[in-house]
Amino acid sequence: MKRKWLSAMGLLIIGVFLATSLIGCGGPKEPDIKIGGKNFSEQFIMAEMFRILIEENTDLTTSVKTNLAGTVIFDAIKSGDIDLYLEYTGTALTNLGIDPISDPDEVYRIVKEEFDKQFNIKWMKPYGFNNTYAMVVTKETAEKYNLKTISDLAKVADKLTLGCTYVFTERDDGYPGLSKHYGFKFGDVRGMDPSLMYQALVQGSVDVISGFATDGRIAAFGLVTLEDDKKFFPPYDATAIVRGEVLEKHPELEDLLNKLAGRIDDKKMAELNAAVDLDKQEPADVARKFLEEEGLIGKK
Numbered sequence: 001m002k003r004k005w006l007s008a009m010g011l012l013i014i015g016v017f018l019a020t021s022l023i024g025c026g027g028p029k030e031p032d033i034k035i036g037g038k039n040f041s042e043q044f045i046m047a048e049m050f051r052i053l054i055e056e057n058t059d060l061t062t063s064v065k066t067n068l069a070g071t072v073i074f075d076a077i078k079s080g081d082i083d084l085y086l087e088y089t090g091t092a093l094t095n096l097g098i099d100p101i102s103d104p105d106e107v108y109r110i111v112k113e114e115f116d117k118q119f120n121i122k123w124m125k126p127y128g129f130n131n132t133y134a135m136v137v138t139k140e141t142a143e144k145y146n147l148k149t150i151s152d153l154a155k156v157a158d159k160l161t162l163g164c165t166y167v168f169t170e171r172d173d174g175y176p177g178l179s180k181h182y183g184f185k186f187g188d189v190r191g192m193d194p195s196l197m198y199q200a201l202v203q204g205s206v207d208v209i210s211g212f213a214t215d216g217r218i219a220a221f222g223l224v225t226l227e228d229d230k231k232f233f234p235p236y237d238a239t240a241i242v243r244g245e246v247l248e249k250h251p252e253l254e255d256l257l258n259k260l261a262g263r264i265d266d267k268k269m270a271e272l273n274a275a276v277d278l279d280k281q282e283p284a285d286v287a288r289k290f291l292e293e294e295g296l297i298g299k300k
Contacts, residue, residue: 029061033246033253036073036082037066040194041276041283042131042214042269046086049287050240050257056297057256070167078119083246084257087123088131088236094173104130104235120244124254125261126237129214129269133168133233135226136211138201142224149229153208154184163206166191173234174210181232195277198223214266216274238269259296 033054037047044066051062065082074095076082092111093101096118101107112123135150142148145156153160168174169191179185190206197209198217211218211225213236218225240257247254264272272290275281291297 031063032060032250033062033084034082035062035064036068036076036085037064038070038073038085039067040212041273042212043086044283045272045276045287046238046240048284049260049291050084050086052284052288052291053256053259053296054253056291058250058252060250077121077241077243080243080245084240084242084253086238087241088238089126090132090173090234090236092241093234094171100173100177100232100234102231102234104237107235108237115241116244122242122244122247122254124240124242124257126239127260128262128264129266130235130237131212131214131266131269132228132236133174134211134213134218135228136201136209136218136223137207137226139222139224141207142226147224147226149227150178150182150232151229153226154182157184157186157208159187160207161188161190161205162186162208162210163190163192163197163200164210165194165197168210178232182230214269214273215277216270216272217277219270220274220278263294264290 035047035050037043047064047066051064054060054062068076070091073082073085077085089104089107089111090100092115093107096111096114098110101110108123108126115121115123135153137147137153141160145152147153147156162175164175169189170176175186175189186208190200192200194212197206197211198215198221200206201209201223202221211223213225217223239261242253242257268290272286275286276283288297288300292299
């Protein structure tokens, strides 16, 4: 009987010890760096690239949260729910409520200064690719209506259906601004997930899409990009943006993230995107291979 009592006491002591330990630990430790990403392949790849680059070159821990809408991710970095993500200068200009500007250097200067002043968010150096919006049609549609420019598209737009992201239907640098700038309206506009747009175009569900210049599916599917002959779309030069507080605590991140500056041109980004969208490779694998080839991490 005494032995059973001692056994019970032992279990009780162990239970109290474990409970105390768990309380002291405070549960799972929060990662040092919280990385975000929007809801398309390019963002998945770059979020993983940031993660791998940081984890392979520092002792910092990271987490990655992607599939976030543009407005959600911008609010998240301002509130501190995420610490960094890949952003585009043209998108940032819209977030600041500034009308589109065509000069890439001027756009970068403005967004860099204003994000620092208004939000204490720092812009890294441009990575080399400009993922601007692109009005895209099939070769058949281009030939049928003799389309080479957006001005050509404006003449027949009322007969056509546009497929685009939901955010493109609302943004000033999207359909509202584009239709005003060129003076036209489509016969119908359908908002859809960016992963579905290209298939919808090829299958004939829509006649035109607002694609992305660095999307590998444009070349792979033999699609035609119409020239923005009246220069509506601003540049969308891409790079990481980081919360100022995070850089103050981990200043090594700035040099590390800037190692990507000038290394990824439009063609290379299209290749990386195609590896995910067409070859069905994992974004993390695509990101790691690129970093290894650039000598930014060691090979496994």
